[in-house]
Amino acid sequence: MRSLLKQGFYLGLGAAVSGKEKFEKKVNEMVAKGDVTPSEAKDILNAWVTKGEQTNEEWNEQSRARIKGQMKRLGFVTREEYEQLEARIHRLENRDS
Secondary structure (H helix, E strand, O other), X not given: OHHHHHHHHHHHHHHHHHHHHHHHXXXXXXXXXXXXXXXXXXXXHHHHXXXXXXXXXXXXXXXXXXXXXHHHHOOOOOHHHHHHHHHHHHHHHHHOO
């Protein structure tokens, strides 16, 4: 299972690097043709990177939510629930003292 996840990660990473290289090449071609200025090209690349980072964060949030839901369905408690129970036990143990 770990090997499969690692392969998937490397596949995604390779696709991202390849996509970035192709995108940069296309933007550089546009600069060479005079379609955009170097300053505009830099803005385009920065916007593309920013959008990629935002998309990555959205995917991470969605993944966390799915994993949290799966853990809940399997009967695992959250750290918050665990800490609440631990505090409750502590209060009950100290109540008799």
